[in-house]
Amino acid sequence: MRRTFAPWADPDAKPLIRFENVTKRFGEAMAVDHLSLDIFEGEFFCLLGPSGCGKTTLMRMLAGFEFPSEGVITLAGLSLEGVPPYRRPVNMMFQSYALFPHMSVEKNIAFGLKQDGLPKSEISDRVGEMLRLVQLEKLAKRYPSQLSGGQRQRVALARALAKRPKVLLLDEPLGALDKKLREETQFELMDIQHELGMTFVVVTHDQEEAMTMADRIAVMDHGRIVQVATPGEIYEQPKTRFIAEFVGDVNILEGHVMGQENGLWHVKTASAEVPLTIDDPDEVLHSGQAVAIAVRPEKMVVQREKPGPEAVNVLTGEVWDIGYLGDWTVYRIMLATGEILRVSCANVSRFVESPIDWDEQVYVTFAPGAAVILAE
C-alpha cells in the first residue's frame, strides 16, 4: 500500500535537501544555472532530463564530488559547503556500479562500514542483512567479475545502502540492464525505498523509469529546472512544450487564441476548419496570442464515420501508418496541412469487424479536457 505522501504541499514541512540559487560553471559552460530546489525526507525524487541538462552535476554536488560556484546546498539544515564526500551522510550508487574488482561481494558491501570503525560483529550482521535485502546471500564470496549485470547492480545497491545514509543517490541505476530486468528492478527499488523509508534521489534520462518510480519529478533543461511535480501532473499538466515532448508522446497543434467563452478557450489552427475548444482554465491568455495545443495520443479518438454537428475538435486526415503493439495500436494520421498526428487506441477486443486500414479517410476527435494549452 502506498501512503498518501505529499510533504511538498505542506507549507510547514522542512525540506531535507535544499538547493538555494545554486550555480555551477565549468570554465565558460554553465552546467547548473541559478537553481533552487527542495527535496523532502522519505521522497523518491527523480531528476529527469536529456543528457547535458545538468542533472548529473546536480547529483555530484550533492555527493560532494563537485562544489557549487555560487549558492548553498543544505542537508537537514546544515550547509554542505566545503564538506568532502567522505564526511557526508550521503551515499551514491554509480552508473558504472564502481564495484571494487579486488574485493568479494561481502567485502564490497562491508567497505563503507569498515570506514566507520564499527565492531566486526556488527559489520557482518549488517552485511548479512544487506545480502538478504538484495537476495544475494549465496554469492557473498564471489568477485564482481563473476557476477551478471543484474547481480552487480544489486551489489552496488547493497553497498550504497549498507551505511544507512540519510540520502541515497542513484545515477542512472537501471541504465545498464536489459528491458525486462529494468522493469522488475524498478518495482524492487520502490519496495526497498518504502521499506527503509530512505530518501532516494535518482538521476535518469528515461522518462518511463521516472514516471514509474518517483514521488516527484524535476524536469531539467539547460541547467535549469523547468517543472517539479508528481508524475501525473508532469504528464497531464506539462508546463512547457519541452516537457510535453520529453515526457511521453504528444501531438502539438500550433494556433492563435481567439477568445474565452464559458471558461473554454477557442483556438484557431491551420489544421481544423472550426476553432478548437480547449478546457484549460488555469492558463492566462490574450486574444491573438500564439499558442501550442498539446494532446496525448491516447486521448484522441480515430473514427471512420463523420462526427455529428455537435462534436467539437474534429480533424480530418488520412491513415499514413499503422503500428500494432499488441496492447495498443498506434495510428499515424496525415492531416491536410501535412502534419502527422499520432493516435493510440487500446485493443479492448480480440476481433474487430472492419478495422481501419491504410490510406483511409478518417476523423480524429478529442475532448476539450484532453488538451493542454502551452503558451509559446
Next chain:
Amino acid sequence: MKERSFTKRLTAGLVPAVPYLWLGVFFLVPFLIVLKISLSDPAVAQPPYKPVFEWSDIAGFFSALDLENFELLTQDDLYLRATLSSVRIAALSTVLLLLVGFPIAYGMARAPERHRSLLVALVILPFWTSFLIRIYAWIAILKPEGLLTQALMGIGLISEPIEILNTEWAVYIGIVYAYLPFMVLPLYATLEKMDDTLLEAALDLGSTPWRSFWTITVPLAMPGIIAGSLLCFIPAVGEFVIPDLLGGSETLMIGRQLWSEFFSNRDWPLASAVAILLLIILVVPIVIYRDVEARRVETRP
C-alpha cells in the same frame, strides 16, 4: 588444396617453436657450457680450464667433473658477502625505484590524455643514449668537484664537497636513474587502466583520500608493482657496470666478483660457478612471481 593445408599446418606448428628455438640457442646452450666449465678444474692453458671435451673419452670427461668450485664458494665467505650485499643493494634500489617511480607513473596516468603518449616517449628517451655513456656522465655529476657539489654549495646547503662518488650511495643513484623506465612503464600501464570512479566510490563510502589510496589504488596497481619490481630487482642483483664505475672498490657485488674471477684471476671454472650461483638467486623471485600470478588468476577468472 591439400598442399596448402600442409604448409599451413607446418607454419602453425613452427610459430610456437620460435621462442623455444631462440631460448635454446642463446640461453640453454650457453648455460650448459657455463655449467660444464663450472664443474671443471682451472688450468694454465688456452682456454684456461680442463677437461677439454673429446668424443673418444666421454667417461673420462664426466669423471673429471666435480663440485669443487661450488665448495670453494662456500668456504670463502667473500662470495656469500658479495651475494648478500648484491641482494641488499638490489632490494633497497627496488624500494627507492618504487618510491620515485610510483608518483611519476601516477602523475602520468592522471595527465590529460593528449599528453600521455608524449610523457611515455619522454620516459623512454634516455635510451637513445648509450647506457655506458649515461653512467659515465654521473661520474662528472657526483665527483667531489662535480656538478652536484657545485650546485649544493652554490645554494649554500653545504660548505665543503661531499663524498658521494665511490660510495654505495652512488650505486643507488646510478641504479635508480638507469632502471627508472622499467619501473615506471609497468606501473603506468596498470594505473592508466584504473577506473577513476572506483576512487570516487571509496570516498563516497567514507574513506579518506589517503586510505582510498592504500585500499583501492595500491592493491589494483599490484600487478604493475610486482612486474616493475622484478624488472628492476633481477638485473640489479647482477649489475656490474654501475658498481664498477660509481661504487668504488668498497662496494661488493656479485657481478663484479664474477668479472674479477674471470678477467683478473682467469679462473674460469670458479667464475662460472659464481654465474650459476647468481642464476639460482634470481630463479627464486621469478618462481615466486609466477606463483603469485597463478594464484591471482585462479581466484579471479
